[in-house]
Amino acid sequence: MPARIASARLSWVALVAGLASVAAGAAQPPIIDRNAFFGEVQISGAQLSPDARFISFLKPYRGTRNLWVKKAGEPFSAARPVSLETARPIRSYFWSRDSRYLLYVQDAGGDENFNVYAIDPLQAPDAATGVPPTRALTNLKGVRAQIYAVPRAKPDVLYVGLNDRDPKWHDLYELHLATGQMTLLRANTAQVSWWGFDNQGTLRLAERTTPAGDTEILRVDGDELRPVYRCSVLESCSVHSFAGDDRSVYLTTNQGTLDRSELELLDVGTGAVRKVESDPLGRVDVGGAVVSDIDHRIFYTEYADGRPRRYFHDKAFEADVRWLQRRLAGAEFRLDSRSADEREWIVTAYSDRDPGTTYLWDRGGHALTLQYRLREDIPRAALSSRVPYEFASSDGRRISGYLTLPQGLAARHLPLVVWPHGGPWARDTYGYDTFAQFLANRGYAVLQPNFRGSDGFGKEFLNAGNGEWGRKMQDDLTWGVKALVAAGIADPRRVGIGGGSYGGYATLAGVAFTPSLYAAAVAVVAPSNLLTLLDAIPPYWESGRRQMYTRMADPTTPAGRALLVAESPLTQAKAIVTPLLVVQGKNDPRVNVRESDQIVAAVRDNGRPVEYLVAPDEGHGFARPINNLAFVTAMERFYAKHLGGRVQADVPADVAARLVEITVDPATVSGAASLEGALKPDSQ
Secondary structure (H helix, E strand, O other), X not given: OXXXXXXXXXXXXXXXXXXXXXXXXXXXXXXXXXXXXXXXXXXXXXXXXXXXXXXXXEEEEOOEEEEEEEEOOOOHHHOEEOOXXXXXXXXXXXXXOOXXXXXXXXXXXXXXXXXXXXXXXXXXXXXXXXXXXXXXXXXXXXXXXEEEEOOXXXXXXXXXXXXXXXXXXXXXXXEEOXXXXXXXXXXXXXXXXXXXEOOOOXXXXXXXXXXXXXXXXXXXXXXXXXXXXXXXXXXXXXXXXXXXXXXXXXXXXXXXXXXXXXXXXXXXXXXXXXXXXXXXXXXXXXXXXXXXXXXOOEEEEEEEXXXXXXXXXXXXXXXXXXXXXXXXXXXXXEEEEEOOOOOEEEEEEEXXXXXXXXXXXXXXXOEEEEEEEOOOOOOHHHXXXXXXXXXXXXXXXXXXXXXXXXXXXXXXXXXXXXXXXXXXXXXXXXXXXXXXXXXXXXXXXXEEEEOOOOOOOOHHHHHOOOOOOOOHHHHHHHHHHHXXXXXXXXXXXXEEEEEEOHHHHHHHHHHHHOOOOOOEEEEEOOOOOHHXXXXXXXXXXXXXXXXXXXXXXXXXXXXXXXXXXXXXXXXXXXXXXXXXXXXXXXXXXXXXXXXXXXXXXXXXXXXXXXXXXXXXXXEOEOOOHHHHHHHHHHHHHHHHHHHOOOOOOOOOHHHHHHHHHHXXXXXXXXXXXXXXXXXOHHHO
């Protein structure tokens, strides 16, 4: 065994030993009600208005998550609702720069065709609704609005893109909040995927993908777009924000000889670059920077290692944050919003065992005022430690991720659930994870590996996943299971797998390509046929098509089609013997419902057990709490039946009824597609 792998193995064994003693140190805690994990959040998403007069937040109103507002100094009991969404919860929003409006986007049933809405929270409420009127700033069906800039220098303006002329490309508009007037600035005939504005709200940059998949950053010179920076399809580069001089931008890049991305300054006029910082420990990509909205200096840079790390560039801000950290008693934190003068901030403290505790931080006055605890009904002391871990892959790579062991049980022969992240070009990070905590409370160990192809660990690690869906990427999950079995922690007869999006694909690949490894599988919005997946790419993802072809395989070539067929779980559906639960949103624009239909029909036709849930009012993942509760109720029972964990016996009547409504009899499913003939010339 190479010394590097031996060292990683020893450190991992030491970590597991420590976890084992923690896990077995007390009796198993009581079952936590699934509603505490997945039910409607009673209060969340606090934002401070730029003038610091108001705090807004999300809270149910008439049965759906809506916007509420209170004066900054008032108790939450004095807050009033200001929106009335009835079908779909508001999930994110922001204030206009002048504090006049609350703005949010909303789609229809998860179709991801977002429109932009505005509310004047000081306007008198309507007698019938109890809230001020909501204005649709964009109001187009089948069109996806996206917001490019909210300029501080132009507080009444949003710069937005609309793909109403061409569904693949967004034209650029200037939108005035007070009147709703929209002015076309650029018809997007140059296949631009992003527009960049400087600190004065002036259009200065654009970004597009070349036919080869390379990324070009372009300077806007009147009607001309002139390239100033470029990275290849196997590299990444993106603009963070303009620096204070408005001549340079902060750029994250791994161009050329760089492996892990670093922060650089790019001169927009000349294209010259200067390094600002890379990871001092040389472990991960730069995660970003927190920058002043006033003079655009960097407060600190961030790195998502096993736990987050920060490096300060501003001594005064560092002193203030050190004061804050002492008050938060070692918890991690994030800065959620700030006043225009950057004196007051909304801060959320969190840990692996705390979903979040939100405060108002008076930075200038050194005061910290508790606002609320997110999901307060969850007993923090009953949650499990979710800790960084590492193990060696089949070919000697260091695979990092997170391991959660159930509290109160000896770490010996536990049922295990592998829960790979989506993306796959994403990663798991430190902090509270709902699925990990829910499953751990039910008695499962939970493994969340950052398999090759995950981002954040350098481009070599990312590119090691190219062409490896269902192969080496899947192998990394298998070797994580083997490591836990070898350590005596996991019972090899009670290993399950589950996840959403790419995690759902990995679930199907796991039971199709390693059928003896898993005893239960839960696949959520999961691709089953990579040919039909790529064929159904939403038109507004056109700029990313070449990157997907490069990282997966090119379906326009015989070799690419052959690889996609080989990597599709549908190809090996006859090998699936593991009990399978498939979960899908009917309106999913990314993973079409036929992906789930195909695998359900194929497994059914092979005479193997499969259960199927389809929510008619959801897309790529579930937004409505009632649908999430129905899904996790089915998942909890399913894992308990096949892996032997605990299950909450009682189910509220509305959840039980919803579960019946979204349950589909596999016998009624059509659409099992055959991949036979996919490689024939006339099928291309």
